[in-house]
Amino acid sequence: MSARILDGQALAKQLQQEIRPEVAAFTAEHGRPPGLGIVLVGNDPASEVYVGSKLKTGTDIGFRSDLERLPLTATLGETLAVVERLNRSDVHDGILVQSPLPKAMGHDAEQRVFDAIAPEKDVDGLTPVNAGLLMQKRATLVACTPRGVIELLEREGIPIAGRHAVVVGRSDIVGKPLALLLLHRDATVTICHSRTPNLVDVCRSADILVAAVGRPGLVTHAFVKPGAVVIDVGINKVTEPAVAQSLFPEGHKRLDLFRSKGFVLAGDVHPDVAEVASALTPVPGGVGPLTIAMLMKNTLRAARARAGTPV
């Protein structure tokens, strides 16, 4: 058996095609495009890549996309001031502060900056009020990665209602919101984490298994019930040769990539899961591109809500 590969890249492109005419219609009606403001503090290489991709996608589909760049030495107050300015801006409907903020800004800086985003512009769904509305099944702006996973399952015709979904990972940004989204679609949902004693057994009871823990290859074929659908949210930079060799067999092109570049990206799901799962998201090219597509959907939704158009 070899799992069907769920192509997140292709779906993300399709979603962008679907959004484009809606963006054009919004722009025609309101005399301005939906606007996204992204705040980037410092120059973390991975953040630069993510932000670049978000800006480019936004521009491609017709958004106004602005980068507010602050130096690595920026203070919390300076960062909050930028968020406040975007909150007041008429031309920005969505605000995204790229995580992580520099460590020097303080341990609670991220929380304070996220909390400062106006809920109606909080396209990452991270403010308490948006998290609470999600819990109460009445959210407009839902965290992008969980929302992307649901979009993928639905578009691929994978039933959720009545299925047992097991989510490994309990973060505020992925694990918990995704568990709620699955629950609200009538899955029976189990949330596991680092303190779950019998993780393999719990995962093996899943019809839909989601890994969102940030540990490369944690979920091996032993974790997967034959025929289950496996969603890999992890995206880990593997730099240890032993880890790379445990993930990819000798001669595999990803192992060659590792040897030439000194690192390789890997999900939380071991490639050998493809032998038992019925469907599987790849890393890269699975959930990642959908996160950006859902950011676009959220920004359009925020723009419509701000403009008083039905979302």
Add this chain to the structure above:
Amino acid sequence: MSARILDGQALAKQLQQEIRPEVAAFTAEHGRPPGLGIVLVGNDPASEVYVGSKLKTGTDIGFRSDLERLPLTATLGETLAVVERLNRSDVHDGILVQSPLPKAMGHDAEQRVFDAIAPEKDVDGLTPVNAGLLMQKRATLVACTPRGVIELLEREGIPIAGRHAVVVGRSDIVGKPLALLLLHRDATVTICHSRTPNLVDVCRSADILVAAVGRPGLVTHAFVKPGAVVIDVGINKVTEPAVAQSLFPEGHKRLDLFRSKGFVLAGDVHPDVAEVASALTPVPGGVGPLTIAMLMKNTLRAARARAGTPV
């Protein structure tokens, strides 16, 4: 085997004893007692009983407890005006609007009234911002019934970390917040509901099983792994003789009570579960009294937060 009965009534009394000197200290420091304002619209008999009990408990432990009573014919606007007045009141730290509101007020009246409560006075933990803070593990004011269940488990020395907790029911007021509280205490948590196909099997995998669905006697001994801890959140008014007879054997005093009064209160857990569970909350006298005790704790907490005292 016969389950240990977890006496919520006794624990509630103990909690009240513990709170009383803290209330006295607050009153001495601030020149006023913590204040609770309860809004009751109409005269539903069950609501009258609950509200009476909350007011009495509040007064007993030294709170200012005020009842804001509105007639059955009150409009949504009139109810919102009372909430707004309590929001502005200096002497009220906690606001509770007794559910249900009269049906004539409209299908979304309860949501709109709850949403109008100032989050810092929302001692039922029902506003979106408080639900979101709970999801993000940083809540001050948590829904009283779930918080009471956790208090009971902790005081009874029942371990949560590493255990499999199964919550049957996914309401905003009990099921979902309780699942989060258990998760944040390192349980592996499964949420089941009316669309869970193999409910018996899932429940039988629980170390801690919580029933919060509002169906008398739904959870029978077949649902319970021998030695599991069973928490019964349901409180159902049974008026059908067949249901009463399915719950209590001939000669049982609760069946006699049913026959003399025409109804009996029963939980979601069938009494026969006592033969397999290691511990069990009774109905009445289990979770119910703890809900009121936690309302008192929340009100004191809200008072301290408003006064700038560490909570």
